[in-house]
Every structure is written in structure tokens, then in C-alpha cells.
Amino acid sequence: MQPTSLAFQSKASSALADPNLQAALGGIKTGWQRGRILAAERLPEFEQLRDQARDIKNHALANLDFYLEAFEARVLDAGGQVHWARDAAEARRIVQEICEGAGARTVTKSKSMIAEEIGLNDHLEAAGITPVETDLGEYIIQLRKEPPSHLVGPAVHLTKDQVADLFEQTHGLPRTDDPTELVGQARTVLRQKYLAADVGITGANFLIAETGSAITVTNEGNAELTQGLPKVHVVIASLEKVIPSMEDAFTLLRVLARSATGQEFSAYTTVMTGPKRKGDLDGPEQFHVVLLDNGRTGMIGSKFQDMLRCIRCGACMNNCPVYLAAGGHAYGWVYVGPMGSVLTPQFVGIESAHTLPNASTFCGRCEEVCPVRIPLPNLMRHWREEQFKRQLVPSTVRQGLGTWGFLARRPALYRLATRVAMGVLGRLGRKRGRFASLPLAKGWTVSRDLPAPEGKTFMQQWRQRQRSRS
């Protein structure tokens, strides 16, 4: 997917003018945002669990090589295969080869952000293999040829009516806007696809080093049908998904669903270990794990290492006032919201995404709700430093900042300049107490008045007061 993150400003403006999108985004506040608060309140140890979750991920990252090798050994023991992919192109090629080896015409997929990251669907289609998304949200956006707008709810930007229109056009059935019927329609279509698929591709929420298992969570059970029905099952996951033990996984699962949707647990937690064993009634004949690096090992030991703790719950975006105004597509690539503002520059380069780490007031709510306590504002600030270092800041901003910095470092000169400026502004604004417009302040005055200064600065008045006292 070509990043369009530099257009954040204009995309956000269109998003703000789109009543359907604003209605859909409003649902996040009353739904998942509220759900998380209630779920956290119901669990007295929630805050301690967050500490544990952070520590588990930190430990795994500090010993990533060890746990990855252990994971690989267990997968091989269970009769599966592990493929290491340095980058997106390598991962796409590996998946394509597995599919071609199975003679695949169609593959079913359960939701995978890594598949989005590497652009897998387009690649498979170009190779003559039809990918079918089985997660309801992914199914909807695949029909609309759109990228996901949210980690957990890829189609959260759409209203029920928009989905009803889409299904009417696609399924050729009479229009319905009853949610149960809409889900029923998708289910009917997808059941046939599961049975026809030659390969099933899933992502993984966690990879377990002690057992060689991959774990996914869904609310639709589609991951089980995707991995269990076709002859070949491919897990695509990034390196940092590996954690030591099943016990660790269940600690993380306890914060994952609560943070994401406010559920205590997702409806389905699927543990997938190796291919079908002798005596198993069902399961795939082949079990492949594609492990993607794509620059992640370079983040280890860097200022961005904390980001690798992310468990993709979406709480940061559900609670981000910028995301809730602009929607996911404004971010212009696969990952959105605060976590996307940190990850996207990592994957597509800061020169193609410097708008994103700036699309934050640093209000800190993302960090406040993050189940693994990622300091997202600090990480966005690190990207701003990178942007500044590489001279990617617009020259007007740079000059303005330079002039201000020059003055602010020289208190006597600063005093003089501000005394004059505030004196003038104070006189101009005295009558109304505020400005409806002011040269060079359009970004402010386009939608709000600028309160006028009192006229004399504090330092001026303080000096006078000290003189009169002595």
C-alpha cells in the first residue's frame, strides 16, 4: 500500500465534513471507549495486570533471539515449518510459494495486520490466487477495496446503512438493515468459501515459545474455520509476537480484550499447534509459520523499542481525540491512530509520514490507556526530533521557531521585544478584548477569537511594583 500520510491535513478535513463517518466514529466513544472503562472497573487487579503485561513483553524483547529459536524448535517438533522473512517482499514470496505448492486457487484469510503491512492480497491476486477475507469487517472493506481504518474494527468507519447498501449490491438479495440478517448473509457466502479454500492464512496475536503455538482471538470464530478446514495453514506474524509461555499469553489476553472492546475475553481464543496429528479428526495437513522482521530488529535497542510491546488492541485510537475526529483513513497507511503515528514512519520513512507524529496534542490519553504502557507521546516526539534533524520541518515553521528561540535565549532582548509587541496588541485589542482575525494567526482565528493581551507584560509590571515597594 502506497502511503498517503502526507495528505493527513486534507483527508482529516474531508473526514470532518462526512456525516456518515462522524456518526460511525461517535459509536466508538459510547461503545469500546466506555466498555474499556467498565471492564477495568470490574477487575480490581487491572492496573497490576498492565504492569505484568508490560514486563512480559519487555522480557520477551530483551531475549527475543532465544525465544524465537525456542519457538522455531517447538514448531518443528510439532511437525510444522518456520520461514524467516527479512522484509515484506520476502514474506509475500514465501506465502505465494506455499500457496502454489498446494495448487491453491482460493485462500481464506482471517484478520491479519501483517498481511495488510506486506500488501498480501494484491500480491496473491496478481499471482492468480483469490484471497477471501473471513473477518466480517475485513470482508466488508475487501468488497469496498479499502484499507482497514482501525486495528480491531477494520470497517468501523462505516455505518450500518452503508453496509446494507454494499451487501444489497454485492449479494443480490433484497436490502436489509437488520444487523443479524446482514451477518447471516456474509456467513452464508463465507461458509462456501471456507470449504472451497485450498489454503487458510491467519495472523497471530501471540506466538508461544514453550509450545510452538500461535494464538488468535476473534469474535466470529472465523480463525478456526480458516485454519482448520483447508489442507494447508499459514500463520503470518511479526517477530515481536513471540512470548515465553502459555501462562504469559493468558496474562496478556486478560488485558487485551478488556482494553480493546471492554470484553473480559474475546468470544474465540484459538490455539494452533502444528498440523493434524495421527488420530486428530480434523486440522490442516501442513502448518507453516512465516516470521516477518521488516525492520523490527532494528528497533531493538533504539528509542522506539517500547513500540514493539504493542499487542494491537486499539485502545490508543479508541481514546484519541484526533483519531476520533479524523478517522483511520486520514493516517494514510496500514496502522492508524497514535500507534500508527509511531509505526508508520518506521515502515514507510519519516519523510513520507512526518505529518503523523505531529497529529497529536500530546494529551497523553493513549499512554494512559495502553495495556502495555507504551509511552506513545514520547515516541511521537522522537519522530519529531528525527523530522527536525533531517530538515523536514517546513522552512516557515523552522524560521519562526528559530527567531523565537533566538529571542527566548536572550532574556533582556526578549523582554524588550515582547514589551513592544504586547503593548501594540494590547492597545489594538483593548476595545473588544479579543481579535476575530490577525495577520499571521489565521490557523488560530479561522475558528476562534484570539484573546487580547492585557498590554503590559507581567515582568514590566513586576519591576514597577518592586521599584515602588523599595
Add this chain to the structure above:
Amino acid sequence: MNSAESSPRPGPRVGLFVTCLVDLFRPSVGFAAVKLLEDAGCTVEVPEAQTCCGQPAFNSGDRATTEALVRGLIDAFEGYDYVVAPSGSCAGMLRTHVPDLFEDDPATAARGREFAGRCHELVSFLVDVLGVRAVPAQLERHATYHDSCAGLRELKIKRQPRLLLEGVAGLAVTEMQEPEVCCGFGGTFCVKYPQVSTKMVNNKAADIEGTGADLLLAGDLGCLMNMAGRLARRGSAVEVRHVAEVLAGELDAPPIGRPADA
């Protein structure tokens, strides 16, 4: 200290960090802060060599300018028992971010950490450090209080202003639905992304108006100017003031963004 014997106020010696917005736009907040601190027994001084906490540079990724400014502040506030600012945002910068600066200069980094430990936001300083539980202010108004983000999340300021406001005779306080949601100011954010910022401050203004309050209070001038500017543009009658003005009973200045009475 020798001067303590002759001083009429033997309390802590506080260096007031005025903050650039208070210095330039609303000096009355600075004087309210001085009054609150002096009433609580502090000796207040205002070092000349202060300008800005460096946040505009820090949040724009300009580490060099940030560190130059902060170095100046560390020098300017050397020797004070406390450094107090009428802003959660500036105090948050000094208290929580300065310790991470000067990565390549261990000596200054150590001075920075010592300095940061002495820095406080005004209202939390009064309550948490000086143990103030009530102020002798009076105001017959209906107010609502906005939790500015940096104060709330970096400095855990939530209960302290409410505690003191509860003691203001005649003042009723009604909470917003979402007092902790950002107003959309965000320093340079509000001019970099004016449309998104407008959406945020508009939501905030609606929440404020929904309380029925006629006075909006908060502890940060940036947020206050943003909300006052939007409320005025909406034609709202809600008046806007810094919480220190009410607590100090210093209400001579007109509300933020309003003309002086002719």
C-alpha cells in the same frame, strides 16, 4: 539562612516561573499566583533571566534550543527552595521532561534532575507541598473546571484544584461530562491542524455549555485561551478565568478575551 531571621516571612523561598503566556497575555494570573504563595507563607521572587520552559522547541523536535533554554532556567532558579509555575503544562515540562534532557552532558543532566525535583505547578504545590486546605476567597458564581492534559496526566492534578474551589464561599461547581478530554490546544497543534483542533474545542465548548455554568476555570493559559476563543466565537456567555484568579480573589482583570468595563 541569615535573611530568614530578619524576614517577616520565614517560609520557603519560591522562585516564580511566570510562564511566557501569563507574562505576555495575562499578567493578572502571575499576580494571583504571587498572592496565593505569599498568603501561604512563601517568600516569592521572580528571577529576571526567565523566558519560556522550552516546550515549543521540545515538542517541535528541536533539542538544541530546548536544552539552551532549560540550561538558562536551571541557572536562573539556582538556590530557590521551589520553582512554581501557574501552569500544569510548563511545570510538567520542567518536572517530568527536563530529567530526560542533556543525554550527552552528565553534569548538566544531574543539575537538571535536581532542578526538576524542585519544580511544581501552583495549585498542587499549595495543596500537596504546603498543605493548604482552604483559601479565604468568595465568589457567587456557577463554575466548571477543565482538567488540562499535562497537569492531569503528567502531574496527577485532579483533586487539588477541586479541593480549594470547594472552599470558595458562594461558588458552585458542576462537572462536565468529559472534563479530562483534551480541548484541542496542544501548543503548535492548534495552528498545524486547525480543523481537527476546532472539532475538539467545539466538542469541549458544547460540554462546557451543557453544565449550565457561567464560568470556566482551568490551570493552563494555553487551554484557557483556546476555549475562551472558541466560546466567544460561538457567542457563548460563559466567562473564562485561570483558577488562580478565583482562588486569590484577584478578579480585577476582565475575563479572558473580554474587554475591560468602560
